[in-house]
Amino acid sequence: MLFVLAVIGVLIAAVSVASKNISAQGMSAGFGFLERSTGFNIGFSVIEYSSNSSYGRLITVGIVNTVLLGTIGIVLANIVGLSVAMLRTASNESLRLLGAIYVETFRNVPLILQAIFWYSIVTNLPSPREAINPFAGVFLTSRGFFLPWINVHGWAIAIAMASIVAGLILSLWIGRSRRGAQIAVGRRKALRRGVWTVCGVVVVVALIQGRIPETSFVTVPQVKGLNFRGGISLPPEMSALMIAITLYGGAYISEIVRAGLQSVSRGQTEAAQSLGISAWHIFTRIRLPLAFRAVLPSLTNQYVWLFKATTLGIAVGYTDLFAVISVSINQSGQTFELIGILMLAFLIMNNAISFTFNQINRAIAIRGTQNRG
Structure with a gap:
């Protein structure tokens, strides 16, 4: 209780000092600036935005962009992580080596360096007229990725x-x-x-x-003039960050999932084999569900970390929440209020992730029994 009271006292003192300093400099305090027009444009927005939009609208754009990037990155990182975990636990030594090389490569290079590396790759792709077409309706260009x-x-x-x-x-x-x-x-x-x-x-x-x-x-995207029309476009900044978060997060998730797969008792898989169950059904019906139960708390921590990693978007010019808050501070001077909004937004979003997966963890937990190897 003394510690909590001390923390509250420090926070109250900090707010009081900041308020006095703001008043001494002749700056206005409060959140009235959120209704003022920004007067500038931004690079990417999922929802409608123009230079006449308010700071409140700009912050909403940043939140939506952050949630979009974080969601896509976590989903793709899960897919990559599960695939690599299957390689790491395979009976074939070459597949295990391939998975180990992937993990040791992408896990040990800082995420910000990977983001910058992939941004340089994406921005040097061919022009729309010479776009790379790996799948039907999918085009990779220097102006971003175009999808149906x-x-x-x-x-x-x-x-x-x-x-x-x-x-x-x-x-x-x-x-x-x-x-x-x-x-x-x-x-x-x-x-x-x-x-x-x-x-x-x-x-x-x-x-x-x-x-x-x-x-x-x-x-479906189609080339018209010097650019594509139709479909949906992912700008180079978002594409580079999406690749970096997917590959970097996938390396960590693969190790978490691999630990879960190895925690499943061999007796359970041997029992399934004795019943004539196929290897694929043993993996999807027995090993993976039991592994998921075991590693979900660790996965939740990793999801929260990957979501916070979206703030690295400022390094490549992606207009996430952190970037729009930084620009708003420079333009409006409302540093105290905007930093508070940034902290509150991330607290809400990250706690929402934690709460959701904690509820899932409680729902799928095995009560009254223990798995023993």
């Missing part, structure tokens, strides 16, 4: 995402609630199927109703 996309309004995508999140929360609640524990397994599965059916219907209806009139549902 759906012609729907932003609100429809938001509703679809909210429906998916609601389905996940309801499924966890059905499994964790005391009433759910008293329901037969088959009944719980039926309830979960019903929840996901309703969520699926909501997603489909939202996408249909949100479709932009007089356009095809899916739009």
Whole structure:
């Protein structure tokens, strides 16, 4: 209690001193500046923004850009991490060596150096007219990556995402609630199927109703003039950061998943083999679920770390939350308020990640038993 009181006292004293210094310099304090027009443009924005937009709108743009990059980076890092973990635990020595080389390479090079390296690579790709086309509808150019996309309004995508999140929360609640524990397994599965059916219907209806009139549902990038038209474009800054976070995070996640896979008792896999279960089903139905239970707390910490790593976007010019706050401080001079907004935003976003995965961890935890090797 004494320590907590001391911390609170220091914070109150710091706020008081900062307020007096701001007043002495003739600067205005408060959050009224959020309604003022910024007067400048930014490089990339998912939502609508112009030089006439307010500082509040600019901060919202930064939050959306940060969440977008963090989400894509974490999802792709999981895919890479699981793939490399499978290599590291394979019976083939060459595959294990390949996985080890990947981990030791990307884990031991600082993330900011990887971001700058990939940014230099992306910005030196061919022009749109000579774009690299690795897959149908996908083009890699010096102006960014161009991908197919759906012609729907932003609100429809938001509703679809909210429906998916609601389905996940309801499924966890059905499994964790005391009433759910008293329901037969088959009944719980039926309830979960019903929840996901309703969520699926909501997603489909939202996408249909949100479709932009007089356009095809899916739009594919096509070269028109000196650039691509249609689809969705990822700017070079975002593309470089996405690659760097994916490869760097994938190296750490692979080691976490590998430890989880090795923690699964060999007796369980041998029992499955004796029943004639295929190697793929043993991995997907036995080893991976048990490994996921064991490593989820460690994965949660890694997800939070990767999300905070999006602040490195300022090194390559990506307009994430940290970058727009830095620009806003230079333009408005409201340092104290903007730093507070930055800290609060990251506290909320990172605690949301921790809370979500902690709830998942409680829902899938095995109670009353222990796995012994």
